[in-house]
Amino acid sequence: MLKRTFLTLPLAVAAASLITGCNDKKTTDSKASGKADSEKILRVGTNPTFAPFEYQAKGSSELTGFDMDLIRAIGKQMGYKVEIHNLGFDGLIPAIISGNIDVAVSGMTINEERKKAVDFTDPYYTSGLIILVDKNNDDIKSIKDLEGKKVGVQIGTTGANKAVKIKNAEVKQYNNSNEPFLELDNKGVDAVINDQPVVAYYLVTGGHGKMVGEIMEAELYGMAVKKGNKDLAQKINAALAELKKNGEYDKIYKKWFGS
Numbered sequence: 001m002l003k004r005t006f007l008t009l010p011l012a013v014a015a016a017s018l019i020t021g022c023n024d025k026k027t028t029d030s031k032a033s034g035k036a037d038s039e040k041i042l043r044v045g046t047n048p049t050f051a052p053f054e055y056q057a058k059g060s061s062e063l064t065g066f067d068m069d070l071i072r073a074i075g076k077q078m079g080y081k082v083e084i085h086n087l088g089f090d091g092l093i094p095a096i097i098s099g100n101i102d103v104a105v106s107g108m109t110i111n112e113e114r115k116k117a118v119d120f121t122d123p124y125y126t127s128g129l130i131i132l133v134d135k136n137n138d139d140i141k142s143i144k145d146l147e148g149k150k151v152g153v154q155i156g157t158t159g160a161n162k163a164v165k166i167k168n169a170e171v172k173q174y175n176n177s178n179e180p181f182l183e184l185d186n187k188g189v190d191a192v193i194n195d196q197p198v199v200a201y202y203l204v205t206g207g208h209g210k211m212v213g214e215i216m217e218a219e220l221y222g223m224a225v226k227k228g229n230k231d232l233a234q235k236i237n238a239a240l241a242e243l244k245k246n247g248e249y250d251k252i253y254k255k256w257f258g259s
């Protein structure tokens with residue numbers, strides 16, 4: 001009965017209760033009763049500090065962004081209700097492994113290290129890392145120039161992996177993707193390494209700094225599911241393929257990235 005009430009709530013309200021952390025009991029309940037499948041709920045984990053992919057718009061409790069639109073469309077296509085869980089980026093893979101979420105959709109790069117822990121769907125977006133510095137900084141022009149410098153990154157990301165390999169760099173790791181930007185503003189770091197579309201969005205929405213150097217190697221974003229959950233990966237892949245075919249993917253892409 002309770003559960004039914006929950007399921008009829010509008011998504012925004014549901015998402016708000018999830019953000020405040022009230023989701024665990026409900027999720028466990030539906031799982032424990034073995035009804036998760038028949039009720040077709042897709043429990044999606046994300047770290048919503050990564051505009052324009054996932055973030056909380058000002059004055060709204062609903063999570064928005066390219067990934068959020070895409071997974072809602074995929075869920076709809078699959079006939080699942082999408083339930084969004086707000087987690088730390090470094091908590092997403094553990095949440096998949098423990099079964100607290102079904103899929104992570106969080107601008108997550110497909111890489112070999114993660115593939116040891118989770119399975120990925122087909123790629124849905126091509127990205128890559130870039131360096132952001134203060135706009136008056138003329139010393140840093142490439143990753144080589146970051147040697148011995150203070151570099152801000154988000155914990156558990158490919159940007160963090162890249163930064164820790166820079167000789168003598170002091171790498172400052174933050175819990176969310178926005179903090180390194182603030183630290184750059186406060187001169188707490190000399191540079192930030194983050195995904196280029198996120199840095200670009202930060203700059204066009206009033207953030208400070210300039211991008212330098214080239215986009216590092218291409219990184220493909222995928223949705224991560226529990227290792228061996230071929231059924232879910234296939235359903236998501238089929239839905240994604242359909243959305244690409246019927247123009248819905250392009251519509252969502254255009255909404256967030258222009259043409």
Ligand code: GLN
Nearest residue numbers: 050106107108109157158
């Ligand atoms: N694409 C990067 C990664 O997978 C960053 C993701 C993020 O911060 N949400 O590590």
